[in-house]
Amino acid sequence: MNKPVYLDYAATTPVAPSVAEEMVKYLTLDGVFGNPASRSHAYGWQAEAAVESARRQVAELINADPREIVWTSGATESDNLAIKGAVAGRDNPHIVTSIIEHKAVLDTCKWLEQHGVEVTWLTPGPDGRIRPEQVTEALRGNTVLVSLMLVNNELGCITDVAGIGRILRERGVLFHVDAAQAAGKMPVDVSALSVDLMSLSGHKVYGPKGVGALYVRRSPDVRIEAQIHGGGHERGMRSGTLPTHQIVGMGKAFAIAKDGLESETAHLEQLRASFLQGLADLDGVTLNGSKEYRVPGIVNLSFEGVEAESLMLGLRDLAVSSGSACASATIEPSFVLRGIGLSDELAHRALRFSFGRFSTAEEATFAASQIVDVVSRLRAVR
Numbered sequence: 001m002n003k004p005v006y007l008d009y010a011a012t013t014p015v016a017p018s019v020a021e022e023m024v025k026y027l028t029l030d031g032v033f034g035n036p037a038s039r040s041h042a043y044g045w046q047a048e049a050a051v052e053s054a055r056r057q058v059a060e061l062i063n064a065d066p067r068e069i070v071w072t073s074g075a076t077e078s079d080n081l082a083i084k085g086a087v088a089g090r091d092n093p094h095i096v097t098s099i100i101e102h103k104a105v106l107d108t109c110k111w112l113e114q115h116g117v118e119v120t121w122l123t124p125g126p127d128g129r130i131r132p133e134q135v136t137e138a139l140r141g142n143t144v145l146v147s148l149m150l151v152n153n154e155l156g157c158i159t160d161v162a163g164i165g166r167i168l169r170e171r172g173v174l175f176h177v178d179a180a181q182a183a184g185k186m187p188v189d190v191s192a193l194s195v196d197l198m199s200l201s202g203h204k205v206y207g208p209k210g211v212g213a214l215y216v217r218r219s220p221d222v223r224i225e226a227q228i229h230g231g232g233h234e235r236g237m238r239s240g241t242l243p244t245h246q247i248v249g250m251g252k253a254f255a256i257a258k259d260g261l262e263s264e265t266a267h268l269e270q271l272r273a274s275f276l277q278g279l280a281d282l283d284g285v286t287l288n289g290s291k292e293y294r295v296p297g298i299v300n301l302s303f304e305g306v307e308a309e310s311l312m313l314g315l316r317d318l319a320v321s322s323g324s325a326c327a328s329a330t331i332e333p334s335f336v337l338r339g340i341g342l343s344d345e346l347a348h349r350a351l352r353f354s355f356g357r358f359s360t361a362e363e364a365t366f367a368a369s370q371i372v373d374v375v376s377r378l379r380a381v382r
């Protein structure tokens with residue numbers, strides 16, 4: 001059986017072959033298997049050197065200082081550490097976020113809300129973007145943190161983080177940005193964006209799953225409280241033996257992403273163009289989210305008169321995602337699509353197609369022709 005065409009790069013990416021090759025050198029007896037925290041022998045020193053080299057590679061992609069990178073188990077942990085760590089120990093804290101954040105941010109903020117933290121939930125426009133004025137209006141005397149994503153994982157739209165960052169820096173409010181979907185897909189510069197805390201993930205950028213990083217600004221100095229204690233690794237912000245192979249993999253993946261950013265963007269723009277061209281003759285197709293401010297690899301489309309669930313069943317040769325979380329009995333439409341004002345009906349008719357480094361023009365054209373066939377068939381039997 002042929003495998004379906006993979007069009008779910010926003011969910012995860014395969015590890016780049018050269019990254020996997022590098023990672024296996026840090027596991028076995030003949031490799032660099034030592035504990036990076038072992039200070040008394042060469043096994044430890046070598047592992048530490050590999051970790052520090054990867055720290056530089058991750059820092060370089062976002063124009064940070066390597067000392068500002070804290071290793072975590074993924075962007076989910078980075079989001080938790082940034083938000084809980086910024087709020088901890090503050091008197092009567094207030095935070096601002098949006099209703100279309102990743103669950104790692106939403107659920108963390110909801111949990112804090114249940115524990116007495118005040119949360120303002122901003123609603124984006126139909127383009128999926130939070131405007132700087134909305135953030136300004138939400139600020140209060142006790143606001144300690146604003147948490148917003150740079151690129152939305154379902155829509156692919158880009159928020160004006162630089163504009164919001166300028167306001168927050170002036171007001172002395174911490175700014176956390178989840179950039180898991182932005183890194184490797186667009187230029188990201190923590191200084192230009194005036195960000196204080198930034199979450200990153202390995203596996204969205206052709207690195208391994210189970211590793212991530214939190215950028216924590218040093219100047220002006222940002223203080224967050226550790227959420228995992230023991231051993232005092234990572235300048236006391238995140239304890240636990242560092243997974244050298246994972247970290248080396250993420251470092252290499254980020255270095256590749258930096259070198260290939262322009263060519264990869266051009267590649268994805270071409271794929272998107274072929275894909276949309278292939279759909280041009282199909283009526284009743286809407287692109288969800290901002291048309292202008294978006295990364296090229298993520299395309300979220302609603303198909304008039306066609307349920308996403310039926311469409312996905314028909315698209316057996318494509319691996320895509322509906323964005324709807326299907327519980328056994330009830331099918332909930334995507335909270336992101338509802339969040340940008342789509343009716344339940346329209347939200348139920350949306351699918352996310354996400355392309356990546358290993359996608360080909362043939363696959364994009366094939367995907368479009370499959371969609372045209374299945375949508376036409378489903379509309380004919382309505």
Ligand SMILES: *Cc1c(COP(=O)(O)O)cnc(C)c1O
Binds near residue numbers: 011102201204211
């Ligand atoms: C994938 C993703 C995460 C979670 O990252 P993990 O490394 O899988 O924990 C968080 N935020 C966004 C925007 C994501 O796309």
